[in-house]
Amino acid sequence: MEGTARMAERPSPQTAPPFQEVFTTYYPQVVRQIMRITRDQTVAEDLAQDVFLKLYDQDLQGIHNLGGWLTQAGIYAAYNHLRSERRRTARDEGQELFDRWLEPSTEERWLKQEEIAAVREALTSLNDRDRTLLLMKYSGYNYQELAEATAVESGSVGTLLARARRKFRDLYQRKRGAER
Template sequence: MEAQANLAIRSYRTEKELESFHELFTAYYPFVVRQITRIVKDQQIAEDLAQDVFLSFYHTDRTVIDHIPAWLSKASLYAAYNYVRSEKRRNRREERVASEQTLAIPSSEQTWLAQSEIDQVRDVLAELDERERTLLLMKFSGYAYTELAKATGVETGSVGTILARAKKKFRSIYMRMRGEAE
């Protein structure tokens, strides 16, 4: 019996609180929207933020609020400034991503030049003998001299000399193909 009485009191209090909240919402909603609109300059966004303010207000214990209009005003300002800050951060992030994308995409001329350079290097490598080509490719792929020696079947002490000669030969063929003097 007592449980039913507590439930009835709670539901009565809840209905009364809902009516009170509805009255406060009706009375202060335009005020809150105007406060936010002054800062964000967009009516639609201001209305969305005002709904967030009232949602927060609904979940707040109103007995601890001394002055409801002041609380709503302060909450409105916080919501608006938080929105402005988050928009600025979002815009900076988007600008940074856009600038990185424009820097990362080479022009068709750059792509063609890079491909031309690759083709020239392949042609030069094709003119080298197998051992020189293997040594150069493996060395510039990060292999150590001991691994180069095993792959080509030469002494480890001779790898440096053979590699230096292969580089010199590569350079001379490359310059000749480009029509430049050494």
């Protein structure tokens, strides 16, 4: 898209026809040359377009062997692409190894499940109002919404929430202490 815009910016009667002629003459040859290296038609076509965009930015009169210049530019573009792909693949594989390394062990997953069970047990031991207050507060609701949901005065929500937290903490600590 960018290349099309650049070509549209600079149309001049002196350069447009020769460039179009060069493009139609050499494009298939450049694509074939890149295809031999990349073994991917779509990539070869994309890289060939990049090569011709570079050519468009050059002074055609300054290039003595146009076919050689295009072939060499295509080869460089293909090898640069392969190097980039190799680096990207290595980076992705490294990230995958790192992710596996960070993945929790069986013991860590078991401890997490135990923790979740303890939290659930403590929450279910609370009365409905305290459980609702805690769950709604940690789900992002504000005090006014908590007051409406539990049918209490909005000025009382802070005190009730503090008491619910204290009850939850005590129940949770008892549950965790009983396991150890």
